[in-house]
Amino acid sequence: MGEVKKFMYVNRKAPFGTIYALESLEVVLIAAAFDQDVSMVFMDDGVYQLKKGVDTKAIEVKNFQPTYRALDDYDVNKLYVEAEALEARGLTAGDLCVPVEVLTRAQIGKLMEEQDILLSF
């Protein structure tokens, strides 16, 4: 009790093709209840998780994108997105469903060094 650790959740995988994005989000929601210092990083294909305009009707899969918008209610508001990943995918921060901080890979690498726990999905 009282001990606060820095947890960073590293997301590098596209949504829907595999379950990692969805199940990673479930971890973050639970983690929010533990009063730790939580941040999420989206690198490489992980940036696709935040691409707005999702419509999953035709693949009959639940659209979990609204959950990202609810993160702020859980006090999870440190969302970092890799600049190089956005650029290689023709995306900008304006294409994403939530406000984020765009950082370079090197800046993200530096932030990683400051963490106590890194969980990657």
Added chain:
Amino acid sequence: MGEVKKFMYVNRKAPFGTIYALESLEVVLIAAAFDQDVSMVFMDDGVYQLKKGVDTKAIEVKNFQPTYRALDDYDVNKLYVEAEALEARGLTAGDLCVPVEVLTRAQIGKLMEEQDILLSF
């Protein structure tokens, strides 16, 4: 009965990291009993499946490489290996545990067109 189809097994994955190489081999052994025209192709990381000198003791996993050497007994002797894949990995046909025919990607693509069934692992 009597109908002979051309089956090609396409292997593009490294061994041991995942089970695909091993389970693909199990399919080929079963297929041999069906008197079809069977060939195996090793492309990209799939060429690593045939790299000789395997020693799995320290990872406590079964070494299934001897099975490749037994394929000939099952009349599976059309083994094609991608030239570009070998080169990108610093390998030559001499590094492999069985005799193979080395073909370019384009030649493999052409052979694929002649098949009735392509199974990829």
Added chain:
Amino acid sequence: MKISILVNEGPYTHEASDSAYLFARAALAKGHEVSRVFFYHDGVNNATRLTEPPQDDRHIVDRWSKLAEEHPVDLVVCVAAALRRGIKDENLAPGFRISGLGQLIEAGIKADRLVTFGD
């Protein structure tokens, strides 16, 4: 046309299982015969009757069972792959049967097309 399908990945984890199901439904809707769906590798995990997804999500296993109930689609689970992963008659969902790899080769021989969904 007679179409067979190979599913190499487990439910929920990978979209392959969803894609295979939606493809099978579409093929049947077009009047094709989907003679067999063969489950290999982690694909055998599509056949566990113990699956209980969240209420608001699709039930992948039940969907396959229903497909086999409504159409003469043979859902075959590879016995060797299933034993490795803990799928047996005692936890097998309705509409599936456990059999050998020969059923995959036979599907390839008898069908006009074989489509693979995997990782």
Added chain:
Amino acid sequence: MKISILVNEGPYTHEASDSAYLFARAALAKGHEVSRVFFYHDGVNNATRLTEPPQDDRHIVDRWSKLAEEHPVDLVVCVAAALRRGIKDENLAPGFRISGLGQLIEAGIKADRLVTFGD
């Protein structure tokens, strides 16, 4: 040192489960405490007691059970991931217990190190 482990992939399919086990054994041999192994995503499939690998292969599930028998290692299977994949008390192997994701976060808080094995 207190080390916790996260396993994200199923047995046999991916080497992650083997690597995690060998790492856990080596950590114990070095005198570290392996307080908890948390199984998430397809990692929950490590916990099925129905697994029956070929005779000449390692038995991954039994290996985990034996580890928990010999050492005070807490093998926790995530309940949400397990329900999605058909892992329940009725097919749970000895030494494993099913619990919530909070156990993963708690492991992260209490352990000195958390090492992830996945795909």
Added chain:
Amino acid sequence: MLHIVNKSPLDRNSLEACVAAAQAGGALLLIEDGVYAATRGNTAATALKSALDRLTVYVLAPDLAARGMSDALIEGVRLVDYGGFVDLVAEHSTCQSWL
């Protein structure tokens, strides 16, 4: 023949492998995470454009929509639904999934 690619071109090598082997005149269908290869601004889209000279390229619309990428489809690529996917399989005598 019909080639099927289901992986993101920036994460895996399957699109590259497929395009290098595919014979001219064939068809390529992008499904699942493979659809990203046909979206504007993706560095792989350039490679895909050169493939368009030799192959007819299709994208599975349900997967594109699920990823919020319907507006980003590059030119020259054809959209199909699952019915169209079935037709492509029926029209080509073989198909190869580049797993």
Added chain:
Amino acid sequence: MLHIVNKSPLDRNSLEACVAAAQAGGALLLIEDGVYAATRGNTAATALKSALDRLTVYVLAPDLAARGMSDALIEGVRLVDYGGFVDLVAEHSTCQSWL
């Protein structure tokens, strides 16, 4: 910190992503299919060599041996067994698996 990469560099982008983010002075451990990156003649080995200037690179020997690649290890890379893997985890305050 300790970075762990378990994917083949010619199939996936995880080594590249790791090296681009890793800060100088850190450690990189290659396990599972990741060990191929440290083998002679692999086109990724060139990239790894430049990473060696900034990072200490380790390869898990059991995984290298399993793949028949023990003889092909490039220079400048250190071999560890599982005990050495444990030591690396203990010596670094955090570790990141590049999944």
